[in-house]
Amino acid sequence: MLVTAPPFQMLVSIGKIRYNIQVMIQGGSMSIISIDNLIFDYNRIGDDGVEVKQRAIDGVSLELEAGSFVAIVGQNGSGKSTLAKCLNGLLVPTGGTIKVYGMDNRDDERIWDIRSKVAMVFQNPDNQIVNSIVEDDVAFGPENIGVEPSEIRIKVDEALKKVGMYDLRNKGAHMLSGGQKQRVAIAGAVAMRPDCIIFDEPTAMLDPKGRKQVMEIINELHEQGITVILITHFMQEAAEADRIIVMQDGKIMSDSNPAELFGNPR
Numbered sequence: 001m002l003v004t005a006p007p008f009q010m011l012v013s014i015g016k017i018r019y020n021i022q023v024m025i026q027g028g029s030m031s032i033i034s035i036d037n038l039i040f041d042y043n044r045i046g047d048d049g050v051e052v053k054q055r056a057i058d059g060v061s062l063e064l065e066a067g068s069f070v071a072i073v074g075q076n077g078s079g080k081s082t083l084a085k086c087l088n089g090l091l092v093p094t095g096g097t098i099k100v101y102g103m104d105n106r107d108d109e110r111i112w113d114i115r116s117k118v119a120m121v122f123q124n125p126d127n128q129i130v131n132s133i134v135e136d137d138v139a140f141g142p143e144n145i146g147v148e149p150s151e152i153r154i155k156v157d158e159a160l161k162k163v164g165m166y167d168l169r170n171k172g173a174h175m176l177s178g179g180q181k182q183r184v185a186i187a188g189a190v191a192m193r194p195d196c197i198i199f200d201e202p203t204a205m206l207d208p209k210g211r212k213q214v215m216e217i218i219n220e221l222h223e224q225g226i227t228v229i230l231i232t233h234f235m236q237e238a239a240e241a242d243r244i245i246v247m248q249d250g251k252i253m254s255d256s257n258p259a260e261l262f263g264n265p266r
């Protein structure tokens with residue numbers, strides 16, 4: 001049975017700013033991200049040179065619970081990456097609302113708070129490495145949000161250890177394998193100490209070994225309490241989540257768990 005309590009107010013400090021947020025408890029867990037009737041249109045130039053609207057997200061509503069491991073699957077073009085980019089404020093919704101701990105992600109003043117709570121790891125590690133030395137790359141995020149240098153050192157070391165890249169911290173990023181680069185990208189996200197990490201097909205460009213290591217890290221981060229949203233093409237990866245959302249044509253087709261979706265309890 002799902003026990004639903006009425007929403008209540010809670011005071012939260014992020015950085016130096018305090019927020020009075022609304023918390024919703026459903027079945028004993030807290031909602032970290034609330035999406036209500038999200039719409040996203042891309043404007044693109046059609047064959048005739050006229051601008052046309054391409055609806056990529058078409059009325060998605062979701063509650064994502066703190067500490068959960070959610071997989072998002074669906075065919076190419078179903079809107080998964082667009083949804084992910086809306087979640088951490090890289091794209092501004094055309095309609096509907098996204099709230100992270102009650103903060104509306106259309107609020108420019110809160111976008112950095114949202115990005116430090118909801119980090120993102122993309123498919124191609126080469127596009128995410130911004131500094132040539134591993135540890136400098138991991139420090140980039142915390143530096144950008146103005147973390148004290150002594151704190152940065154601690155966060156970077158901790159993040160590199162978590163992904164098993166501490167011994168290679170002084171290496172040039174270009175020397176690394178694809179899997180190692182992706183682990184550095186994950187360390188970059190972890191160094192922000194986010195509550196939630198969205199992984200958009202993080203293993204798609206990796207060999208089986210790199211894929212396995214990245215999945216192990218994702219599972220460990222989840223066990224340590226990080227909310228994981230994993231967009232993936234691989235059903236065996238989705239099967240590790242506790243909730244699987246199937247998208248099609250910008251809509252949610254199904255929202256269930258591995259046993260329900262695949263039929264055989266693990």
Ligand SMILES: Nc1ncnc2c1ncn2[C@@H]1O[C@H](COP(=O)(O)OP(=O)(O)O)[C@@H](O)[C@H]1O
Nearest residue numbers: 042044054056075076077078079080081082083
């Ligand atoms: N930058 C863009 N400009 C125009 N259309 C886009 C852009 N990015 C994605 N789309 C379109 O939006 C839809 C959803 O794409 P996307 O979110 O990338 O799906 P997925 O990640 O599931 O493959 C597709 O129809 C795609 O062609």
Ligand SMILES: [Mg+2]
Nearest residue numbers: 080081082200
């Ligand atoms: Mg995609």
